[in-house]
Amino acid sequence: MVDMKWLKKLTKAERIDQAKVKMERVLDHFLYVIELHANNSFVVYSPTLASQIPASFAANAFEVFQRSMHQIEIVRLCAIWDSADVQKENISTVIELIDDSEIIEQLSDENLHYWSGKTASIGNPSTDPNLAGLEREAIAASERQFGSEQAAKAKTELRQAIADSRAIIASARLASAMNIRDKNLAHSLESTRREKHGPIQPMKYGDETELLKASIPIIERLYCWVSGKSFSVEDSCRIDQKNAEALWNGCTFNVLR
Template sequence: MYDTWDVNKRITEAKRLTERLVDHAHYLLDIRENNAIVVYSDQLSKQIPRSYAANAFNVFREAMHQIEMVRLCALWDQAHIDKEAIMTVVELVDDDKVIEALAENARAQYISLPEPIGGQKIDDATLELLKAVNKKRGEEHAANAVVGLRKAIADARAIKSSEGLKSIKNLRDKHVAHYLTQSNAERSGDIIAPMKVGGEKPILEGSLTIIELLYSWVNGVGISFAESRKIDKKCADELWSSCKFEIADRSKLPSKTLSLK
């Protein structure tokens, strides 16, 4: 798809798209931490007795879970220049010349020498030592870039073809994004296993690792989602721990009262 693009154009577009992937991942983690409480804990559900409110809560909880699936699947759309998806970046960087150029960018970060402290001149012996140290660090950084990029590419292709992702996408296609009797995959003869409860977790975790690797070696900036996840969790906890339901238990009311509702 990008065979006619030169290396610089591929890298420039990969950088832009990887920035967007980071933004999308942050929003997905916001949803995830809310769902950890709403969907995967009884913090709210235990407050809601048998009632009409329980039905509304079930709808809300299912919708929250479904939007997480939709956003997760969007990260794994087919590679296309108009799609801010992991595989689009993978196709842009999965080229020996592109990887070589990105490795050179990583190496170049160690070319410059530190400024002398207090304006003092660095003697020749110290200067040569600093050059040797920087050269070694540059080579190590370049090697790490190649390893990191290769790992991101291999991991992305593995997730793209995984049964777990296929199950999530099949659920999305048939019951969330569209009302299909059969998904395209099923019409092609694939046997797709139903999505298991919590089946999105390994796909999400793998996605985050890949985006971290791409951002580090394509954009040249280290990133970790760990700290932002802590903030997301704190925000979700502060909201939902303050949310208290006081709902009449309809199972304890006379049937005549129930019939009026």
Template structure:
């Protein structure tokens, strides 16, 4: 076979392989609901890893970028040029990691839209609620006395079972409501102007070097507004609340992000307020 025939064959092979690829939406639709839940848990675990780093970095940036704890020690100097590069890098990596949590759903991607797309299904939500309800199910401990007579014990046992069943139904209904509300709120954040501007800034000035992003060209209205000071904090707070609710429903774990933010703020204070900079020139 000559070189031209080989090249043509390789080209058709690439086309054939590409044609076999299915979209993320079709892949999700083809998964059994229990596998969708499994993939959602895996993606959410990755989301948590990013969020923990981001939470810590944000606490550092609040001091390094938005206070004079370090900048007042640098002052007007040649060293200020290096300090500017240092602080810009911190700011940019925070925006990159924050945006990555809201990148569109993809197979094996650790993003909130990936988790939302996987669980936004009645069968998946029913599975989540069933697992949550089972935690309320009454199980009798044989070591625990229920009454003095057998008749008393049977009456109490049946009453506890009915109570447990009622709590289980309530928990299942509550889980369905909270899960659907979380899905709705996450999609609202995905479509929000704040996230749109932050992501566009990330794409235009950090991840790529371009005069106009694809979004700006497609919308045809010129450059989008740059994010306002504090947009990243507002977006991070909303992001952590969504992750906290998803953890409780999808993974069955509870992590208090408000407490974690306070711990990271304390840690950052202990480090950066103890740093002394001696500028040479």
């Protein structure tokens, strides 16, 4: 069982501050996983490279390269979903920091106050002072309404992100990935603590892809409503995929042995 004593020592304001700082780093860590995954779509899951290498001494070296690329993606993805701790920069820690009704309310209010406090700006105001005043009031009212909608959306999506995160944390798929990470990749163990509590199903090729896909909407929602900034992970996926394609589709091997 994870020790959560560290969480009880923090005030609500400190929890929010920590969540904001950690969420910035979580996004950075996750974007690296996205980059790895884009490259592995060619190195591991495509015949683009493997089909060029016949049975040979060189094939042994290529298999090492494939395994290392695949394993580092698993390791880094597991780090994103590792257990919560004040020293860790991962989704689990952010979730524990914000999973509180008052904190969710405060994060929601930040969006309301941002839009309600904006000074109404008119691109082409009326020359009539009275009409210009009415225009400003209408724009301000529209922004307040939008702020209320965003505040409600923040609460809904934060709660959804927390629920989805806890579902992944409790999933057999994540347990399989974590187990292979702990047992064979990060350490060399006869058995893990998870295995002592019962059998763990073997991880399958592609499990890391499913975990990554399920993580994207969670990351985007948390970053939006905790950090107060929008970011499209899907856009980064497309850019990274094009970058990987530009490299690996232009790569040819001349096997010597």
